[in-house]
Amino acid sequence: MVGGPYYHVRLGRKDGLVSNASLVQGNIAQPTMPLSDIISLFYSKGFSVQEMVALVGAHTIGFSHCKEFSHRLFNFSKTSEIDPAYNPKYAEGLRKLCANYTKDPTMSAYNDVMTPGKFDNMYYKNLQRGLGLLSTDQALSVDRRTKPFVDLYAANETAFFEAFAHGMEKVSIYKIKTGKKGEVRHRCDQFNAAKIN
Incomplete structure (x- = not known):
């Protein structure tokens, strides 16, 4: 709807049987985290620096x-x-x-002041111009580990779309729950009644 790349989601994902806000801390990047911590967080989940930079490109909308x-x-x-x-x-x-x-x-x-409603590579072009909203975003454009990928995606939207699609496919199979380890919820905001004791 907003012009982003098409990608396959290989499997449906079951919802977990545990929902605890305290388990989130340390598992998702925060906007004030040092870039090294964000790179380590993605790496601990099996994502390379390039995959991280591509996935953070989702900030082109929102x-x-x-x-x-x-x-x-x-x-x-x-x-x-x-x-x-x-x-x-x-x-x-x-x-x-x-x-x-x-x-x-x-x-x-x-997050993208130039084309906020369009999924494109403007986010990376913005970073090169000092228009990164979050400090973690702006850091991508100057850190020697991430800058080459920011520059690549700013110059080549096709390369960004391909890398983003690959990253999203990889995310879609990360820690898939099978069998009785998860459920397909009837309502996404609550556990199924049969599972509540």
């Missing part, structure tokens, strides 16, 4: 709440109010948008 990047806009350091990695005009626009984010926690910005 949005993030101001609280996730406000530390880059207000009192960033003793020498700079704003993170100098930001494009200055972009940072000023974000400061205006997020000025009241503590009073209104729903305030948010598009």
